[in-house]
Amino acid sequence: MIEAENLTKKFGDFVAVDGLSLSAPAGQVVALLGPNGAGKTTTVRMLAGILAPTAGRATVSGLDVARSPRQVRQRVGVLTEVPGLYLRMQAMEYLDFFGQLYGLGASQCQARAAALLSRFGMAEAVDKRLSEYSKGMRQKLALIRAMLHDPQVLLLDEPTSAMDPQSARLVRDAIAGLRDEQRAVVLCTHNLAEAEALADRIAIIRRGRIIAEGTSAALKSQLLGPPLMELRLAAPLDGLLPGLAQQVEVIERGDVWVRYRTENPLAENPRLLRWLAERDADVVTLSEVARSLEDVYLRVVAE
């Protein structure tokens, strides 16, 4: 659905995006993470056919963004960083205007708008002027605008910013639903938990370049090392420790606990448990120490 190869965008001497390569097949959500000014929005604008790349190439639904920008714009749904609504309009009137811009017939547009408004819990607010909407409602309406023409590709810039937790959850569920409908979604976000929960793949971007890319698990393994396990016993370790150190690579220890790294938890953890059982050690828990995407992100960006 989306293929970008060596995509570059310069504004005068300033390089906003520098040789970025990215792919988002149908049914996948790809998250772009990065600090402010990293080039996420410029990347989205290029993929949306709004800005022309200075170098490199990108195709969306098989269409070259530089050669066929209008057709690309017709096929993608873009949620901009700021909702950018016309505040004197009402929701249906607003959606009708954008539906017409995307070539929807009046009845088709009305039906689609009504369904989406209802799905996002906005049906009650259709008669209000948009100026009366809360921040979250405006963001939801902007998302409905992006989905109105049923695009196969969605480019979402900060979709849940300014939303209350309930609305954010609603939107996240909707994005997950889009993946199930075999659409390709590129998601720019600062919300690392959201990226981790939604994205099939995560690309961390800094100064216009992708500096790390992969699944959340792969990124953690690649950047934070092998999984860290924590073993807790019912009694102090004491005499067990020398033997334990021969079984696994101990990183930290306490009276009744020990942490170790393992490249292969599937094989090493059962073996360790068997070894402990043979010595009648009472195991309370053996679990992986949680490592967040935030750790990965902060490490990568700091580097």
Place this chain on the structure above:
Amino acid sequence: MLLRRELVDTLRDWRIVAPIIALTLFFPLLMYLTAGAAADWVAKYGGAPIIGERLIPFLLMVVGFFPLSFSLVIALEVFVGEKERKSLEPLLASPLSDGQLYFGKALAAMIPPLAASYLGIAAYLVELKVFLNWQPPLQLLTLAILLTTAKALVMVSAAVVISSQTTSVRAANLLASFVIIPMTLLLQGESMIMFWANYAVLWWILAALLVVNVLLVRMGLQIFDREELLGREIDELNPRAVLKNLQAFWLRVELTGPVERFTLWRVYTRDLPAILRRMRGATWSVVLALAAAMFVGVLYAAPYPLPANLSPRSLTMETFSNTPAVGFLPSFTIGAVLSNNIRSLLLAGVLAVFSFGSLAVVLLMAPIGIIGFFTYQIAHWGLDPLLFLATFVLPHGIFELPAAILATAAALRLGASVIARPPRMTVGEGWLAALTDFVKVFVFVTLPLLLIAAFVEVNLTLRVVLWAYGAH
């Protein structure tokens, strides 16, 4: 769709609608009272009623013009206002083409004020008919409506250009003085013409406004750019970047080619041929304009024959040494001729910048028109016009004319670069590239040719003329 939305949105804003309605209805009444008072005042002191009568048509134009000031406010808002309100990006992300966006916005900015303007004119005419039993001649009414429409077109086109090129409404409003000042000056000019009652001049003004409008629309479309609208956050004057660009263009043979070492040999063997290729269209345009100027000169010579005592047969050496008295040249020397020619062609470059290049061509058309005028007079006096051209023009003209044509063509390109920028360049880059070409042509072609021409004109032309026409 876009036009309809914009119109509906505009008409929902009471801050726009209320003043339009109030002024549309109130202003004609005020003008009617002014016209009546002026006519009475003139009559009271026994003045010619014609002054009062001439005021009425002028106020008709004023009534039409006044609501147009709103077109500026709306048009200045259309792009930059939306950009500030952050509602532009969803529109730019839609499948609308640049042309659709541009025209939709421009028409939406024009229709409400123009409607208000027509309404104002209608209200004023009704009041004049009812209270003074006065109705305008058909020509005047047609002119008032057409001029009002043309001014609205020009103001909106210019304001939309400003709106699409600035990054804040404040900056757009500041730049709007470049629209409102010429337009008020034009209105003052029209008032004088109204009192003079020379409606033919108003038709010419109408034609000029339409030409300016076509140029502005073309310029607007050329420089309207999604990239520029989204890519620029602040209007920054960056002298270092300008100098860097100028240096790059100076060192390049082709506009987008590599930077190369600058040598005189390179300039004459590669740069100048490349520049001549680039300005081929401009050069032909200048040549055609000069041919037209020659024709117009000849055309105007027939109804205005000069007395025979001005015939070149009466020329003497003193005629040339008396040039300071005529006011054309401080003295008939190489330095004076050369500096006069350089000044004129540099002025062409400066004027070109403010007139899309057109005034540079007009400046050169003037002397060519005069040559055409005198060529006809020569024939009228029974002399050989070809001999006149061969003696008065040809000796130094061989050098001076190509120099002037090329400098003017480069100036035309410089002025027109804002409405016809080279591909893959911003307006600023296109302008700097055209400026560099102008400087190269001026320094390496025009200046040497003008120097030779001045030398020939002072030393050879003078003698050839005196020899040919038998004077001493």
